């Protein structure tokens with residue numbers, strides 16, 4: 067374990083393809099920065115866990131229970147991943 071915890075899906079979820087709006091399923095265990103491909107249009111997307119999407123209601127509930135809202139090991143339950151277009155790999159012959 068490093069100090070930099072990686073977000074990881076704890077359940078199967080579905081997100082929309084930003085290109086064609088098709089359902090893209092993300093299975094449990096999908097990690098931050100993982101590349102997924104749209105089943106419909108083959109568009110490549112990167113899974114981004116954005117802490118700004120943190121479910122505030124959930125955080126408030128934890129505070130009331132006396133738990134730390136910033137416990138990173140539990141954040142993956144409330145941080146909702148978004149799909150962004152995968153960075154295009156330029157044909158970089160130089161390096």
Ligand SMILES: [Zn+2]
Nearest residue numbers: 083086104107
């Ligand atoms: Zn698509």
